[in-house]
Amino acid sequence: MSDFVLFDEEFHQIKDVIGRLKADAQAKVVFIVDKNGQQIAAMGDMDSLDTTSLASLTAGNVAATDGLARLIGEKEFPVLFHEGERDNVYISIVGQRVILVVIFDERSSLGLVRLRVRKANAELERVFETIQKKVESEKVRRQEGFDSPFAEITDEDIDSLFRE
Amino acid sequence: MTFINYAAREINCKIVYYGPGLCGKTTNLQYIYDRTNPAAKGKLISLATETDRTLFFDFLPLDLGTVRGFKTRFHLYTVPGQVFYDASRKLILKGVDGVVFVADSQEARMDANIESLQNLEKNLAEHGFDLPNVPYVLQLNKRDLPTAMPADELYRQLNFKGEPTFEATAPSGQGVFDTLKAVAKQVLMELRKK
Numbered sequence: 001m002s003d004f005v006l007f008d009e010e011f012h013q014i015k016d017v018i019g020r021l022k023a024d025a026q027a028k029v030v031f032i033v034d035k036n037g038q039q040i041a042a043m044g045d046m047d048s049l050d051t052t053s054l055a056s057l058t059a060g061n062v063a064a065t066d067g068l069a070r071l072i073g074e075k076e077f078p079v080l081f082h083e084g085e086r087d088n089v090y091i092s093i094v095g096q097r098v099i100l101v102v103i104f105d106e107r108s109s110l111g112l113v114r115l116r117v118r119k120a121n122a123e124l125e126r127v128f129e130t131i132q133k134k135v136e137s138e139k140v141r142r143q144e145g146f147d148s149p150f151a152e153i154t155d156e157d158i159d160s161l162f163r164e
Numbered sequence: 165m166t167f168i169n170y171a172a173r174e175i176n177c178k179i180v181y182y183g184p185g186l187c188g189k190t191t192n193l194q195y196i197y198d199r200t201n202p203a204a205k206g207k208l209i210s211l212a213t214e215t216d217r218t219l220f221f222d223f224l225p226l227d228l229g230t231v232r233g234f235k236t237r238f239h240l241y242t243v244p245g246q247v248f249y250d251a252s253r254k255l256i257l258k259g260v261d262g263v264v265f266v267a268d269s270q271e272a273r274m275d276a277n278i279e280s281l282q283n284l285e286k287n288l289a290e291h292g293f294d295l296p297n298v299p300y301v302l303q304l305n306k307r308d309l310p311t312a313m314p315a316d317e318l319y320r321q322l323n324f325k326g327e328p329t330f331e332a333t334a335p336s337g338q339g340v341f342d343t344l345k346a347v348a349k350q351v352l353m354e355l356r357k358k
Contacts, residue, residue, distance in 0.1 A: 003166045011171030036259030037223075037239060038167040038176045052206045052225045056239065060211070060220060063255040149232050150175075150355040158352050161228040161236065162345045 004034055005138065010131050014041045017123045018100075025116040026108040028087070032124070033058050033099050040098060054101070058091060062099050081110065092117055095125040165259040166355060174235045177351050178259055179344075182284050183266035184276035185217070185245035188305040191334035192266060193224045193240055196344060199337065200226060218244040221256050231352065238348060245280065254287045262299035262351040263288075264343055266334075267322050269304050269312035277322060299350030302329040303343045308336070 018030040022043045029044030031051065037059035042051055061080065069077045080091040090102040090113045100121065102113050167176040181189040190210065197208040206225035213219050222242040229236060243253040257263075265284065267277045285295045304318050315331055323329055328346040332339025 003168055006167070006169045006171055008171045011169070034167065034259075036165060036167070036178055038178075040167075040169075050207055053209055053223070056223045056225075057209065060223075060255070063258060064220070064252070067251055067255055149234070150352075153231060153352055153356045155349075157231050158349045161231065161348070162341070 003135070004038070004131075005135050006040060006131065007134060010127050010134075011041065013127045014124065015043065017120050017127065019043045021102070021116055021120040024119075025102060025104065025113045027102045027104040027113065029101075029103040031055070031101050032094075033101065035059055035062065035097060035099060044103070058099055058101055062091065062093065079114075090114070090117065092121060094121055095128050098124070098128060100124065166261055166351070168234075172235075173233060174237060175231070175355070176237045176239065177261040177348075178239045178241065179262045179264065179347055179351065180256060180260045181240065181242040181264045181266055182253075182280065183245055183305075184268055184273060184280040185247070187245060187266045187268040187273070187277075187280075188332075188334040189242035189245065189266050190218055190222050192264070192303075192305075192332075192340050192343070193222050193242055195334055195337045195340045196226070196240065197224055199341075204228070217246065218242055219249075220244065220252050228348065236352070238351075240344075247279070250283065250287075253283070254290060257287050257291055257293075260288075260291070260293070260298070261354070262301075262347040263295075264301050264303055264347050265322075266303045266305050266332075267318060269306045269315075269318060270309060271311060271313050274313070274321065281322065296325050299347055299354055300325070300327045301343055301347040301350070302327050303332050303339060304329065305332045305334055305339075307331045307338070308333040 018041060022030040031042035032040040033055040034040060037056040039051055039055035065080055066076050076093060078093045082089040087103055087105050092100050094100050102117060104113055181192055183189055193208060197205060204227045209223040211220035224240045226238045228238060241256050243256045265281060288295050302323055304315055306312055319329055330339040330343045334340055
């Protein structure tokens with residue numbers, strides 16, 4: 001399986017899209033995680049949120065729901081919605097690879113979020129396609145002798161991580 | 165699948181602790197959590213039953229420091245060990261970068277160890293991974309129990325590719341960080357090849 005690599009340019013494009021989505025959907029927080037539980041980008045008031053845990057639990061949630069879907073003969077459930085007393089979570093899958101999460105309260109509505117997410121989803125799908133292409137061409141460059149920054153990692157580098 | 169974020173200059177890797185029920189996977193994570201500097205760790209999340217058996221997974225994010233200007237973050241997961249949670253175990257292996265197999269040293273658990281190891285191989289294969297090629301460490305846990313088998317006997321039965329093997333007593337921490345370090349090292353060495 002190939003690694004997931006995020007470059008500056010696409011990172012900013014992703015932040016633009018989710019920043020706009022946050023404003024248009026009047027959401028509190030919008031973030032993107034990959035299906036393995038790694039957070040890719042986030043916008044909104046994150047101070048009160050443990051985003052690392054949110055990312056991992058979101059991915060676990062989507063993975064479990066995907067498993068359920070397959071058991072009943074569906075490919076996936078592309079949208080999940082959790083309704084709380086104050087806050088709600090709207091989760092949707094982008095291009096079968098990453099997960100878009102919108103947290104919103106009574107200042108917004110499910111209908112508005114759904115509408116805005118659909119538009120953002122299409123834009124994000126394009127960005128992630130570009131990333132995929134870049135990763136592929138990067139691989140070719142490496143085969144042609146381009147060195148990744150990790151090509152030179154030494155035992156010493158790694159040992160230093162574990163020094164008290 | 166390592167996630168390399170050039171924008172944030174971060175490498176994120178996923179390590180999964182695998183093994184039969186009650187072998188001490190969660191205890192490994194608990195010990196790491198207890199002994200890690202608060203600035204370097206996130207919350208330890210346990211999705212467990214009321215009787216503290218792992219239901220879906222435990223999760224612990226760790227920042228190990230910087231390598232070549234990139235912050236290295238390791239996400240440690242455990243799987244539920246009980247046989248009937250196989251569907252959940254499979255999900256957690258998605259995108260794994262390295263595996264720790266925690267074996268229970270007691271003779272009575274030998275069959276469970278072997279069954280779990282075979283299950284690991286099968287579930288990895290379903291994600292397109294070949295166990296012999298995945299960064300992998302064997303931990304022989306529960307060395308303090310009087311019922312523990314000799315370590316060389318366990319090694320003979322469970323070590324299959326000369327992988328680094330550590331004797332451990334997870335509640336007291338013996339072998340816990342050695343195991344983590346060995347698997348992290350293999351994962352980072354993999355990056356060098358890519």
